[in-house]
Amino acid sequence: MTEPAIEPVEEHWDARVKALLKAELKRKGVTYAQLVEKLAAVGVKETEPNIRNKLARGKFTAVFFVQCLTAIGCHNIALDN
Template sequence: MSAKLAAGAKVDAAPQTLRKRCRHPDLDLTIWERQAKESLQIKMSACDVTYKELSRRLGEIGIDENPDQLNRKVNRGKFSAAFYLTCLAALGVTTIDVPRYRRAGQADVKT
């Protein structure tokens, strides 16, 4: 999603829009961004895939990102769910573990 500026330029408004939709005051999306970043890095390491190799694999499915761009994007932790899932598919990952959401100060509940 993007918002138009007076000069016709566009700026990405998704993070702000998502934060506005989050009604819980304790919800900090940076925790989830860090989880996604670390999850992707762990999957890359487990598959013994470098950013150069991931770039090549993404190129095979029509996504052109050079290794330096990938490195910066992943290390920032600011990427879409579609990008995340595409990278996992390129790595050959078929399952992921999703951490349980806990409110600040809430103890883990075992199920």
């Protein structure tokens, strides 16, 4: 009997942060195109393909995460499911 593969710890956290941001975007009804505009309004230059790639990979900085949350008007975030 083989044991299930254990997901590397870093990948688990990457996936969790990616899911948190995507959930907040969905809750606020914000598309990637709208996020580009909202980020620009707070002084952050991003393109839609860059955002799409960052979220697809789940690899982005804490700064980008907070910039996105600020841009969409998210002031609180629940870390537990």
